[in-house]
Amino acid sequence: MEGLALSSNIIAVLSLAGKLLAAGYQYGSSSAQFPPELRHLVQEVTALSGVLHAVKILVEDPADNSRSTNGSTGDLIRTMGEPVEQCRKLVEAMLRDLQRYDGASRRRGVWRFCWPLKEKTTKEWCERLERNKSLFEVALSVDEVSLAREIRNDVEDIKAIRFLNTQDEKQAAYSRLFSILSEL
Ligand SMILES: *[C@@H]1O[C@H](CO)[C@@H](O)[C@H](O)[C@H]1NC(C)=O
Ligand SMILES: *[C@@H]1O[C@H](CO)[C@@H](O)[C@H](O)[C@H]1NC(C)=O
Numbered sequence: 001m002e003g004l005a006l007s008s009n010i011i012a013v014l015s016l017a018g019k020l021l022a023a024g025y026q027y028g029s030s031s032a033q034f035p036p037e038l039r040h041l042v043q044e045v046t047a048l049s050g051v052l053h054a055v056k057i058l059v060e061d062p063a064d065n066s067r068s069t070n071g072s073t074g075d076l077i078r079t080m081g082e083p084v085e086q087c088r089k090l091v092e093a094m095l096r097d098l099q100r101y102d103g104a105s106r107r108r109g110v111w112r113f114c115w116p117l118k119e120k121t122t123k124e125w126c127e128r129l130e131r132n133k134s135l136f137e138v139a140l141s142v143d144e145v146s147l148a149r150e151i152r153n154d155v156e157d158i159k160a161i162r163f164l165n166t167q168d169e170k171q172a173a174y175s176r177l178f179s180i181l182s183e184l
Contacts, residue, residue: 002077002078002081003059003060003077005081006059006077006080006081006084007056007059007060009081009084009085009088010052010053010055010056010059010084011056012088013052013084013087013088013091014049014052014053014056016088016091016092016095017045017048017049017052017091018049019095020045020091020094020095020098021042021045021046021049023095023098024038024041024042024045025042028042037119037122037123037126038122040122040123040126041122041125041126041129044125044126044129044130044133045091045129047129047133048087048129048132048133048136051133051136051137051140052084052087052136054136054140055076055080055084055136055139055140058076058140059076059077059080076139079139080136080139083132083135083136083139086132087132087136090128090129090132094125097117097121098117
């Protein structure tokens, strides 16, 4: 259930991020050249969405369910709850900020007068998004490492079983040979 709550919270962030992207594009394309800081913002939101999508896939992967109590996915779900919640609040606050200014400041065609936020504020948003994204990236790479470790352990197990099997087969072959020899 924890996993389910996490993935629906991620879906909420993705949906908010989609709205933010739409707003970014709307403002951006109203200017002759897509403004650099807005481009940066759109890139950050897109990157964050991509990373969150990857977290979501990992959390929802049915193949991981067996590991979800003790394994890496369980750790991921436990550690991601709070950061995802923070990230949702961040994106929500950004949207609120944008909507607060909606309409009123969109009278003129010059982009800088349309986009409701100061360049500095937009940059700060980008930095927060970036930090949030990095946290998820680290979590993903850590999860990959523990996933790789688990896979390697599984492979080792398989090798050990194969080895034992071949030993058994050899043993069986020897005993057959011995019994044949002893009957001679
Ligand atoms: C999870 O870990 C606990 C304690 O380490 C252990 O008792 C339990 O059997 C484990 N569960 C699974 C599904 O591996
Ligand atoms: C994500 O953004 C929120 C809002 O600015 C911030 O409180 C939180 O610390 C950020 N997370 C990271 C890991 O920087």
